Amino acid sequence: MTSKDKNWKEIAPAGVCSKSSKSFLTGDWKTYTPIRDVKKCVRCLTCVIFCPDGAINWVPDKKDIEFDMSYCKGCGICANECPTKAITMKLE
Ligand code: SF4
Numbered sequence: 086m087t088s089k090d091k092n093w094k095e096i097a098p099a100g101v102c103s104k105s106s107k108s109f110l111t112g113d114w115k116t117y118t119p120i121r122d123v124k125k126c127v128r129c130l131t132c133v134i135f136c137p138d139g140a141i142n143w144v145p146d147k148k149d150i151e152f153d154m155s156y157c158k159g160c161g162i163c164a165n166e167c168p169t170k171a172i173t174m175k176l177e
């Protein structure tokens with residue numbers, strides 16, 4: 086992003102950003118934060134598939150998932166879809 090580009094906070098409502106959203110850290114939109122109970126997590130990757138922001142990643146070296154809070158918008162879909170209820174949403 087160059088200094089003359091507008092960020093998502095500066096574009097008009099309903100405006101469409103013509104560039105990749107990768108450089109916009111949408112994580113600061115969130116009100117709720119997903120918290121995972123690692124003891125309840127069975128690494129089924131359902132949350133990875135359902136996260137609309139690609140904010141949950143499988144890390145092969147760790148054999149575990151990792152949340153990227155820079156992009157998590159706090160929508161709660163991961164918590165809703167987790168079959169073992171390992172994720173709870175906490176108010177920030
Ligand atoms: S959906 Fe739940 S159990 Fe499955 S990997 Fe995600 S947090 Fe773990």
Ligand code: SF4
Pocket residue numbers: 119135136137138139140141152156157158159160161162163164
């Ligand atoms: S709260 Fe929403 S954006 Fe954040 S990790 Fe869960 S599904 Fe992804």
